[in-house]
Amino acid sequence: MVSFVSAQTQRDSITFDPQKQLNAAQSILSGNFGKKVTLGGYGEITYNQPEALNGELDVQRLVLLVGYKFNDKAQFVTEIEFEHVEEVYVEQAFVNYSIGDNTSLRGGLMLVPMGIVNEYHEPTTFNGTERPSIDNVIVPTTWREIGVGVTGRFPEISLGYQAYVFNGFKSTTPDGEGGVNGVLKGSNALRGGRQKAIRSTIDSPTLSFKADYYGLPGLRLGLSGYFGSTQAADEIETLEGANIGISMVGLDARYAFKRFTARGQFIYASISGSQQYNALTGRDLGSAIQGFYVEGGYNLLSLRAKQRLIAFARYENYDTHAATQGDLQPNDAFNRTDITAGVSYHIASGVVLKGDYQFRNNKSDAKVANRANFGIGVWF
């Protein structure tokens, strides 16, 4: 065979080959590098059936992802989301600019990296029809705001990092009569305060970071932090209690070994100024919220099979009155424990059928109905 010393070569011109570009549908769908446009999406269709009550059928989410690669360095990513069929949101819309092989700058509407599910929320990536309750009540998924930051990784030490300056939550809105409405409440703390980049108010930036370590085989560890205040409008910001401060930290772990998978998460947030906020708004916001879950799963099918049938169980404890300030007595109904057991049947990579049962308890006498959930999830 003929052989000769290689010449240093330039990037090929294949992407500009008109014959290749004629094959537009394929190139868009394959989404490969150099074809510039990426289309994708995910969706969840769910059925919740509480004991002794009527059930609910819902297209909980349908999200269309569109990406455009301007060149090797600059890319735009956006996710347009339909919630419950009729509510439209832009969930992500950011420009990623690569400044090195392992470092990128980002700006726009982005996900706040906290815990596992806020960033990895496609239905095929987690067990259970519903996201873990912690990732609803403690971490208000899908939590996103406008910001700028840097993301990258150090391959030599298997460490990834993200650091952003984001806009924050809103805790109060003017009621139009010189007073305020409080949008944060005891049962789900920060969830009502997400501004979702809808003509959002900014007063003081908040800081967010996450470090991911994936150097131990099969294990991935995350440490997240979020620090800042809420953003009251000009006409009410001088009122005592109009803003609160948030310091949130999260630890998460994911592990996989052959047929066995496990994951867990712990989130704690302290909320400063909750006493003044509650006095101003009449709300019952706690001064600390926290929660954790542990989950184990086992694939009942052969590892060589194309399908996966994962039986799983998850234990969650979360409390949005982990601490309270002033006269506010902790509400035991907010100290909740959910046990979820079920199966995730991946009939193809990217398509999952889910079924599970949730035992829902809290420390008070007020009972919440247990429920069965079923779902169809896709991600492509």
Place this chain on the structure above:
Amino acid sequence: MFKNVLIIFSFMAFLSGFSIPSKVTKKADKAISKFYETSNFTKQNILVSELLNTKTSSDFSQGRLFKISSEDTFLGYGYLGNAPSKTATYDYLILFDENFVITKSKVLIYREEYGGEISSTRWLKQFTGTVIGEDTLVYNDDIIPISGATISVQSMTLAINNLLSSLQQLQKQNAL
């Protein structure tokens, strides 16, 4: 006649050689130099005929597969590959010893925002020692997954499996 065919072949090989960006080859050279602890090495391309190349699942166009020598000492083989992540592609380098046992694997350039965890030196180590002709590597069984990088992990596993079986094909055709 034979000479003309040879010229055409070489010309085609030359053209297809443009598929490797210089940035990638530079990074590969750096990794090779580091692995063999010498900056004094030469790469000699192994030319695979167009016909044979279309039959193998791995791409052996010009410049991708090569012998590495330092002065007169034969050090091993190298392969420069390109494989898809979810929305982009990445470039990787595989080094083999003289018996085509993997001695080093490295992700040279990873372009997408997600899945870059496969660049982890420690994760890539599990490919070291893999031999042509042995069983194919099975994701999740032989190859440990990385949460949050499933697509890229599967892609890299497939790329290595394809490479090993393609090299075996070349061996059978006495093309190595």
